[in-house]
Amino acid sequence: VREEAERYASVAVPVPVRREFTYTLGAELPDRPSLGSRVRVPFGARKVVGTIVGWEESPPEIAAKPIESVLPGGPVLDPAMLSLTKFVADYYLCSWGEAIEAALPPRGAATPRARREARRLAGARSDSLPGRAVAMRRALEAIPADGSGVAVHALTPAERRKIPALVGLGLVEVVEGIDRATPVLPERAGTPIEARPGPAPSAAQAAVLETLLPAVREGAYRAFLLYGATGSGKTEVYLRAAAECLRAGRSVLYLVPEIGLTPLLVSRIAERFSGTLAVLHSGLGRTERARTWDAVRRGERRFVVGARSAVFAPLTELGLVVVDEEQDGSYKQDERPRYHGRDVAVVRAREAGAVVLLGSATPSLESFQHARSGRYTLLALGGRFEERPLAKVRIVDMRKEYREVGEVRPLSREMIRALRECLGEEGQALVLRNRRGWAPSLYCPSCGNRISCTRCSLALTWHRSAGLLRCHACGLERPHPGACPTCHHDELREIGAGTEKVEDSLREALPGARIERMDRDTVRGRGAHEALLRRFDRGEIDVLVGTQMIAKGHDFPNVTLVGVLTADQSLGLPDFRAGERTFQLLTQVAGRAGRGSRPGRVVIQAFDPAHPILRDAASQDYETFFDREIAYRRVLRYPPLSALVQIVVEDERDARAATWAASIAAALRAEEQGRLLLTGPSPAPIERLRGRYRHQILVRSAGRMRLVGAVDRALRAVEGAVPRTAIVVDVDPTSVL
DNA sequence: AGCACGCCGACT
DNA sequence: GTCGGCGTGCTC
Numbered sequence: 001v002r003e004e005a006e007r008y009a010s011v012a013v014p015v016p017v018r019r020e021f022t023y024t025l026g027a028e029l030p031d032r033p034s035l036g037s038r039v040r041v042p043f044g045a046r047k048v049v050g051t052i053v054g055w056e057e058s059p060p061e062i063a064a065k066p067i068e069s070v071l072p073g074g075p076v077l078d079p080a081m082l083s084l085t086k087f088v089a090d091y092y093l094c095s096w097g098e099a100i101e102a103a104l105p106p107r108g109a110a111t112p113r114a115r116r117e118a119r120r121l122a123g124a125r126s127d128s129l130p131g132r133a134v135a136m137r138r139a140l141e142a143i144p145a146d147g148s149g150v151a152v153h154a155l156t157p158a159e160r161r162k163i164p165a166l167v168g169l170g171l172v173e174v175v176e177g178i179d180r181a182t183p184v185l186p187e188r189a190g191t192p193i194e195a196r197p198g199p200a201p202s203a204a205q206a207a208v209l210e211t212l213l214p215a216v217r218e219g220a221y222r223a224f225l226l227y228g229a230t231g232s233g234k235t236e237v238y239l240r241a242a243a244e245c246l247r248a249g250r251s252v253l254y255l256v257p258e259i260g261l262t263p264l265l266v267s268r269i270a271e272r273f274s275g276t277l278a279v280l281h282s283g284l285g286r287t288e289r290a291r292t293w294d295a296v297r298r299g300e301r302r303f304v305v306g307a308r309s310a311v312f313a314p315l316t317e318l319g320l321v322v323v324d325e326e327q328d329g330s331y332k333q334d335e336r337p338r339y340h341g342r343d344v345a346v347v348r349a350r351e352a353g354a355v356v357l358l359g360s361a362t363p364s365l366e367s368f369q370h371a372r373s374g375r376y377t378l379l380a381l382g383g384r385f386e387e388r389p390l391a392k393v394r395i396v397d398m399r400k401e402y403r404e405v406g407e408v409r410p411l412s413r414e415m416i417r418a419l420r421e422c423l424g425e426e427g428q429a430l431v432l433r434n435r436r437g438w439a440p441s442l443y444c445p446s447c448g449n450r451i452s453c454t455r456c457s458l459a460l461t462w463h464r465s466a467g468l469l470r471c472h473a474c475g476l477e478r479p480h481p482g483a484c485p486t487c488h489h490d491e492l493r494e495i496g497a498g499t500e501k502v503e504d505s506l507r508e509a510l511p512g513a514r515i516e517r518m519d520r521d522t523v524r525g526r527g528a529h530e531a532l533l534r535r536f537d538r539g540e541i542d543v544l545v546g547t548q549m550i551a552k553g554h555d556f557p558n559v560t561l562v563g564v565l566t567a568d569q570s571l572g573l574p575d576f577r578a579g580e581r582t583f584q585l586l587t588q589v590a591g592r593a594g595r596g597s598r599p600g601r602v603v604i605q606a607f608d609p610a611h612p613i614l615r616d617a618a619s620q621d622y623e624t625f626f627d628r629e630i631a632y633r634r635v636l637r638y639p640p641l642s643a644l645v646q647i648v649v650e651d652e653r654d655a656r657a658a659t660w661a662a663s664i665a666a667a668l669r670a671e672e673q674g675r676l677l678l679t680g681p682s683p684a685p686i687e688r689l690r691g692r693y694r695h696q697i698l699v700r701s702a703g704r705m706r707l708v709g710a711v712d713r714a715l716r717a718v719e720g721a722v723p724r725t726a727i728v729v730d731v732d733p734t735s736v737l
Numbered sequence: 738a739g740c741a742c743g744c745c746g747a748c749t
Numbered sequence: 750g751t752c753g754g755c756g757t758g759c760t761c
Contacts, residue, residue: 042760062761064761743756744755747751747752748753
């Protein structure tokens with residue numbers, strides 16, 4: 001007999017409506033489902049799969065519809081995960097259903113094939129198989145005997161092939177229904193914690209571990225910021241903390257930036273934690289991903305390594321969360337829900353009573369500020385291994401170069417000299433030019449027209465090797481017009497130099513050198529990036545030129561020169577993080593020089609060589625940079641000294657977007673109570689994108705929860721007046737472009 | 738986000 | 750006369 005008080009279920013559905021919906025349990029449901037169960041429900045004219053997130057005592061105003069079915073396999077989200085996804089929904093202003101969707105492995109496309117694979121097997125009865133049917137027995141073993149079921153797509157192809165035979169023998173049953181759940185099995189005993197211990201820690205590492213390991217053993221929430229230069233051995237600290245955590249019987253979550261999940265790191269971790277490791281990354285493919293996720297949920301894997309979305313990995317008994325390269329921009333998701341993986345990681349650790357360990361050579365201002373204020377404990381990892389000296393950095397004044405040479409050339413004389421010396425000494429060089437293509441814009445010297453995108457307010461980039469003009473914002477491609485489209489003058493001038501042109505200049509300046517380019521245009525497919533880096537590592541390439549991609553990846557001991565072209569380009573962007581970004585990129589790429597036995601050299605070309613950010617980067621002085629930058633943020637009330645929400649209102653018609661933005665601003669002003677700082681509405685820095693005009697509002701406040709609450713209420717207030725699809729809300733944006 | 742309902746142009 | 754364009758509004 002059903003309890004009166006639990007007749008109605010509150011269901012979160014994956015639609016961008018920020019509320020839940022109430023359903024009746026329906027008399028034909030066999031058992032009362034638990035919280036976190038996935039349910040198929042009628043929703044408008046269609047059916048959706050939602051999640052039970054609560055119970056209701058009274059019916060809604062509109063007659064509640066019954067839940068159609070409960071997907072087998074029990075609840076997909078435990079109470080901790082329900083709570084975490086609720087936080088994501090409330091804080092990042094998306095629906096609970098959307099947050100849950102982001103926390104689960106991606107569902108297959110709704111193709112007939114995918115639908116077939118979404119079936120699940122249930123009711124496997126063990127025993128009674130002929131002893132010789134090995135393959136069939138293996139397949140059967142993959143299916144839980146308790147009848148809780150397993151998703152068909154979670155089986156290997158070999159196991160899947162045996163399904164018809166097993167069904168024929170009446171040993172298993174195929175249950176239809178789109179579902180990503182599998183049952184939670186009891187933890188497997190005897191999982192190796194650390195198959196092979198790592199090298200003995202250095203003195204600096206030992207000092208850090210002396211603070212860190214007791215905290216891990218204690219098993220309560222604490223946050224640490226591990227601050228140490230590239231090559232100072234942060235990874236070894238993470239791995240030792242992880243081993244300690246596993247020994248204490250708790251699980252480990254290890255987050256890396258998208259690009260940081262290199263085979264090298266994975267194999268290093270796998271070597272030591274093979275038996276208990278699960279790697280979640282975007283390259284897995286749905287099947288493999290679902291299978292890995294299920295293994296984590298069943299408790300067979302207690303150590304998860306992955307990028308942003310792995311922050312939702314279904315680990316229980318979480319004891320340690322590592323966020324490597326915590327400053328990295330790829331932790332922020334640029335679609336709904338626009339959550340920040342690092343920040344969610346900290347919240348998850350706090351809720352789980354776990355240690356969170358953020359690591360960086362150039363911490364985000366947010367994290368370093370927390371370390372200064374005492375919210376995080378700062379762990380400084382000292383200098384580089386073996387006390388190697390920092391690279392020598394030179395800044396070349398490109399205005400002076402231009403005056404002396406009389407024309408604009410991508411490579412200064414000093415840069416060419418340094419490159420020749422480097423190659424002459426059998427060294428390798430990295431050249432950073434953070435702009436792809438041949439020329440960033442084409443302009444007509446006769447009428448002053450600049451060739452820009454028809455859908456965006458941006459110049460088109462000339463990609464000479466592809467023979468195309470490309471918009472880097474929307475991807476639009478056009479052939480080279482030959483003559484000016486406006487005045488038909490037949491000679492368009494190229495402005496600036498992207499990686500393609502730099503590559504060309506390098507070939508000219510360094511005849512015989514083996515030069516390769518690495519940017520999104522040359523490393524398209526999966527693995528291409530890694531392959532190119534490996535060739536460079538093996539010494540098959542002398543000079544590698546590319547975008548910021550070359551600043552990441554692993555160590556190259558033979559690199560003795562790093563060149564940076566137009567280093568101050570990004571400082572001119574109308575974004576409060578421009579300085580921070582530039583400093584991080586320069587420091588990161590400079591750290592690539594001289595990691596082996598030979599001293600490194602860095603040559604930076606800039607038009608404003610005296611810029612303080614460049615000076616800080618040149619001296620690789622993070623704390624001076626931090627103090628300067630934090631002072632600027634304090635004065636202008638930018639994060640981390642204020643919380644910031646960016647609201648962009650978009651529409652094909654400029655005036656309409658402007659009107660809507662104005663009504664949102666009015667609603668915010670009604671909320672403000674003198675505590676909010678409003679900027680705008682004003683046209684966004686990129687005024688038009690994909691044919692839509694954009695108007696921007698920045699809202700700032702000292703208190704983040706107050707800010708999010710006010711924005712939430714204001715957006716609810718304009719519901720009906722402003723279409724939901726026109727509004728993009730970004731809480732804690734990483735950039736306001 | 739879907740999906741249906743609803744009101745104005747080129748076609749069997 | 751209808752098929753269909755996508756603006757508007759709702760989903761327990």
